[in-house]
Amino acid sequence: MATRQTQSLAKLMRAPAIILLLIWMIVPLGMTLYYSFLNYNLLNPASTSWAGFFNYKYFYTDPAFWESIWNTLVLVLGVLLITVVGGILIAILIDKPIFGQGIVRILVISPFFVMPPVAALIWKNMIMHPSYGVFADIAKFFGMQPVDWFAQYPLFSIILIVAWQWLPFATLILLTALQSLDGEQMEAAEMDGAPALQRFIYLTLPHMARAITVVVLIQTIFLLGVYAEILVTTNGGPGNASTNLTYLIYRAARLNFDIGGAAAGGIIAVVLANIVAFFLMRAVGKNLD
Amino acid sequence: MARAVSRNTRIGWTIAAWFVALLIFFPILYAIITSFKTEQEAIAGFDLIPSFTLESYREVQSQFNYFRPFMNSVVIALGSTVLALIVAVPAAWAMAFSPTKRTKDILMWMLSTKMMPAVAVLVPIYLIFLKTGLMDTRIGLVLVLMLMNLPIVVWMLYTYFREIPGEILEAARMDGATLGQEIVHVLTPMAVPGIASTLLLNVILAWNESFWTIQLTTTNAAPLSAFIASFSSPQGLFWAKLSAASVMAIAPILIMGWFSQKQLVRGLTFGAVK
Amino acid sequence: MGSITLKNVRKAFGDVEVIPGVDLNINEGEFVVFVGPSGCGKSTLLRLIAGLEDVTSGTIEIDGSDVTDAGPAKRGLAMVFQSYALYPHMSVKKNIAFPLKMAKMPEAEQEKRVAHAAKILNLDSYLERKPGQLSGGQRQRVAIGRAIVREPAAFLFDEPLSNLDAALRVNMRVEISELHNNLKTTMIYVTHDQVEAMTMADKIVVLRAGHVEQVGSPMELYAKPANKFVAGFIGSPNMNFIEGEGAAKHGAHTIGVRPEHWSLSTSEGEFPGTVGVAEHLGSDTFLHIDLDNGTHVIARAEGEFAVHHGDRIFLTPQEGRIYKFGKDGLAA
Numbered sequence: 040m041a042t043r044q045t046q047s048l049a050k051l052m053r054a055p056a057i058i059l060l061l062i063w064m065i066v067p068l069g070m071t072l073y074y075s076f077l078n079y080n081l082l083n084p085a086s087t088s089w090a091g092f093f094n095y096k097y098f099y100t101d102p103a104f105w106e107s108i109w110n111t112l113v114l115v116l117g118v119l120l121i122t123v124v125g126g127i128l129i130a131i132l133i134d135k136p137i138f139g140q141g142i143v144r145i146l147v148i149s150p151f152f153v154m155p156p157v158a159a160l161i162w163k164n165m166i167m168h169p170s171y172g173v174f175a176d177i178a179k180f181f182g183m184q185p186v187d188w189f190a191q192y193p194l195f196s197i198i199l200i201v202a203w204q205w206l207p208f209a210t211l212i213l214l215t216a217l218q219s220l221d222g223e224q225m226e227a228a229e230m231d232g233a234p235a236l237q238r239f240i241y242l243t244l245p246h247m248a249r250a251i252t253v254v255v256l257i258q259t260i261f262l263l264g265v266y267a268e269i270l271v272t273t274n275g276g277p278g279n280a281s282t283n284l285t286y287l288i289y290r291a292a293r294l295n296f297d298i299g300g301a302a303a304g305g306i307i308a309v310v311l312a313n314i315v316a317f318f319l320m321r322a323v324g325k326n327l328d
Numbered sequence: 329m330a331r332a333v334s335r336n337t338r339i340g341w342t343i344a345a346w347f348v349a350l351l352i353f354f355p356i357l358y359a360i361i362t363s364f365k366t367e368q369e370a371i372a373g374f375d376l377i378p379s380f381t382l383e384s385y386r387e388v389q390s391q392f393n394y395f396r397p398f399m400n401s402v403v404i405a406l407g408s409t410v411l412a413l414i415v416a417v418p419a420a421w422a423m424a425f426s427p428t429k430r431t432k433d434i435l436m437w438m439l440s441t442k443m444m445p446a447v448a449v450l451v452p453i454y455l456i457f458l459k460t461g462l463m464d465t466r467i468g469l470v471l472v473l474m475l476m477n478l479p480i481v482v483w484m485l486y487t488y489f490r491e492i493p494g495e496i497l498e499a500a501r502m503d504g505a506t507l508g509q510e511i512v513h514v515l516t517p518m519a520v521p522g523i524a525s526t527l528l529l530n531v532i533l534a535w536n537e538s539f540w541t542i543q544l545t546t547t548n549a550a551p552l553s554a555f556i557a558s559f560s561s562p563q564g565l566f567w568a569k570l571s572a573a574s575v576m577a578i579a580p581i582l583i584m585g586w587f588s589q590k591q592l593v594r595g596l597t598f599g600a601v602k
Numbered sequence: 603m604g605s606i607t608l609k610n611v612r613k614a615f616g617d618v619e620v621i622p623g624v625d626l627n628i629n630e631g632e633f634v635v636f637v638g639p640s641g642c643g644k645s646t647l648l649r650l651i652a653g654l655e656d657v658t659s660g661t662i663e664i665d666g667s668d669v670t671d672a673g674p675a676k677r678g679l680a681m682v683f684q685s686y687a688l689y690p691h692m693s694v695k696k697n698i699a700f701p702l703k704m705a706k707m708p709e710a711e712q713e714k715r716v717a718h719a720a721k722i723l724n725l726d727s728y729l730e731r732k733p734g735q736l737s738g739g740q741r742q743r744v745a746i747g748r749a750i751v752r753e754p755a756a757f758l759f760d761e762p763l764s765n766l767d768a769a770l771r772v773n774m775r776v777e778i779s780e781l782h783n784n785l786k787t788t789m790i791y792v793t794h795d796q797v798e799a800m801t802m803a804d805k806i807v808v809l810r811a812g813h814v815e816q817v818g819s820p821m822e823l824y825a826k827p828a829n830k831f832v833a834g835f836i837g838s839p840n841m842n843f844i845e846g847e848g849a850a851k852h853g854a855h856t857i858g859v860r861p862e863h864w865s866l867s868t869s870e871g872e873f874p875g876t877v878g879v880a881e882h883l884g885s886d887t888f889l890h891i892d893l894d895n896g897t898h899v900i901a902r903a904e905g906e907f908a909v910h911h912g913d914r915i916f917l918t919p920q921e922g923r924i925y926k927f928g929k930d931g932l933a934a
Contacts, residue, residue, distance in 0.1 A: 514689055
């Protein structure tokens, strides 16, 4: 449609979405930036004052902040490691000529559709509970002392739950990539005498590289924002042992009513997310045309 | 690879795959089983055979008025999705069929808004909600979730629309269809499957959203995600009831999800993997 | 009904000029083929006529009236697209009836016309099927059916056979030619296949880089190509060109000899050479020959010609069948 009339109509059709997203992006972010330079506590709004970089300095010197950054990093990397490696293995397994492939697929992807609070509560109460959980039952069966997961290994426990939720996503996408692998190419490699492991390293993995990149980047975006799983299991504790950046900011804003501090944390989170986003956009952008 | 594999190999792979699949599915399965147990059975140690009582389901409704958060979830998930579609369909359409030099940039920019961490705008959104009285209202959540998912919706629709061949539209014009007739008779019927998939995926995402729903509701407008999260406190439900509430919360979406596997890959990777 | 005139039609996409200015007359009832290598602008020219692209300058007239600024639907033309562009959600019947429905024709008349088109195209038994359930050839027929029912001033075909396999292509070629004989409506047909052009056209328009290189009947183009490009493009296998000394003897910069215009001998002739590959088809024999002057040529011999790889052979152009070209490529 190259005529001028359709061009102006097209402009009109695009406008609402663009304007809405523009507002959604600029207004709250601008406010966050503004608040981050204020001493502003909801418990004492009257004494609001200009704070300069105090909120940022405060974060910088707060051990809890660095602990939360570390926890965020461990959480993201831990989940990525489990889901990508597990996802590749499971995808390869499902791609084999198995009976009931459809049902296996359905079972494997199901955790992705479980909302985070439900996933976390099922794991917390029915699987990992120190007295009534399935893990405890297994430990007792072998005559061992059950582990109090959330008290002793809080961050690991959360990694486990989040990894369970995201494993299906990684598997599904890697499986899609795997299935688009050219069978003739594999057969050619087989004719060339490449053993199975070599075929995997030199053909399968490079073919999946793009999908793996996409999985890593998209999951990272979501994993930086893990929240509900922490809220319903450990509440960020014990201490700050399972507090990530998202949870720290939530606590500052909603439990300490420290608007200025939470806003400064929010800006830091934006910077972090943007670093990841930069790479994601490049990966996705390449696929446009 | 279409080739003969010995029956034994096949059985071996099948057993391995089913084992892994059941392991992954186990927490959900166990929640389903527990939801049919009595509270005593639920904490009486590992047992896969419940007494098949529906007591927990009844209790969840009578004690906690389960129907309210359920309806909130339905209204919020559907409302935000439909609203997003109303805005996104024309936009994606224009971008797919009358692309300009900047179309690609606009799409990338839209996607970038999705990268913004929710917690970064928690403070202003929370304050705006407090001041405007949107706090704990369905309409407030509908708006936020609509805006949050709008980029994905535009993207998904765009990738679907782009698959409609341009020659078909030209054929319609040669056949004498006006723009309106083109939209009604040719484009819409061809776009419906893509729009339906987008709707499905977005309902799933909105249904499971658990940050804003917890932040911006208390009791009146709380959807299932916020409702279930409130059971984390020690005085919460017993486990059979928790399981029953959980099963009811995830069942509709689980079933929708099974039907939308393909669209899921496309939607969540912004078309980067098909 | 159905004469089309292009007057100095120009088309540029931004700074890129695709059609630098074309004048062309298409008479009523003619079967005109636009032919040329890919990217020569033949499809663009067709789309300009169809109204799917706006002309940058110049005018297009159909039956004497200026339609340059008229939308595609107003021009009374019907088009068959390369991909057929069938509406996938409509049955064959609805696909064919669609332009009539758009024209708000009474149902009864629609039925009659669809039935008529279906009969001509042997689609009677497929009317309720969806395009997805049809073979390539059947889809092609539906696309043609959709064009026929409108009783247009002219049919436009955009490489309609390129998605069919070789055997089907030959069939459809004949069918389209027969259709033209029956309907006697103007047809403009775009293809890169010179065989389609030669077999179907009343008039061929050879295009290169947006320029009309030559217009004429197939036999005119075959016998009197205006330049080297047309000479090389028309005829299969392609014309052989010989430059240098061999051409100078005939008083030209380049001479062209068609494969079928060589006299072959195993003992003596003008151009000695060695047989490379010999393709024995039974009815003909195609010989790929490396001449001693370094030129590679193809020669056709009727029936069986018993030479083999490595044999010596002598070629002589048949009397009066030598095409002579100047240094500028124009026929001398």
